């Protein structure tokens with residue numbers, strides 16, 4: 001169960017994604033994307049506010065949740081979604097190449113998620129102003145990469161899902 005990070009000033013609520021709902025694969029993908037994009041918005045607000053820390057408690061919650069939110073989305077895509085895409089009438093070589101690229105980006109994002117989580121937690125515990133720019137740079141690199149990844153998935157995967165399940 002993951003916290004939903006709302007982007008307002010610093011509001012965090014414990015509304016979780018309910019994956020037991022009977023919804024379609026594309027809706028599940030959109031739910032994961034929505035949660036990731038909320039995380040990105042929260043991290044952007046934090047990056048904008050550095051060297052100040054908007055709310056220590058809420059930032060610690062975000063630190064804790066970065067990796068699980070990212071990992072959960074990737075598990076869904078790699079274990080459930082990508083196998084379904086192989087049913088699409090798509091050039092196999094292109095499909096394999098694109099899915100391999102997405103998996104590689106997942107691996108990079110997971111590694112980066114752990115890294116920024118550790119760096120952010122260290123900054124919260126000891127906010128050294130000289131470190132703020134570096135942390136903001138890391139946060140921006142992370143959420144900009146996640147947003148680009150999602151944009152590609154929306155553009156490439158959603159049409160493929162329709163091809164693999166045209167009903």
Ligand SMILES: [Fe+2]
Pocket residue numbers: 074077102106149153
């Ligand atoms: Fe992905």
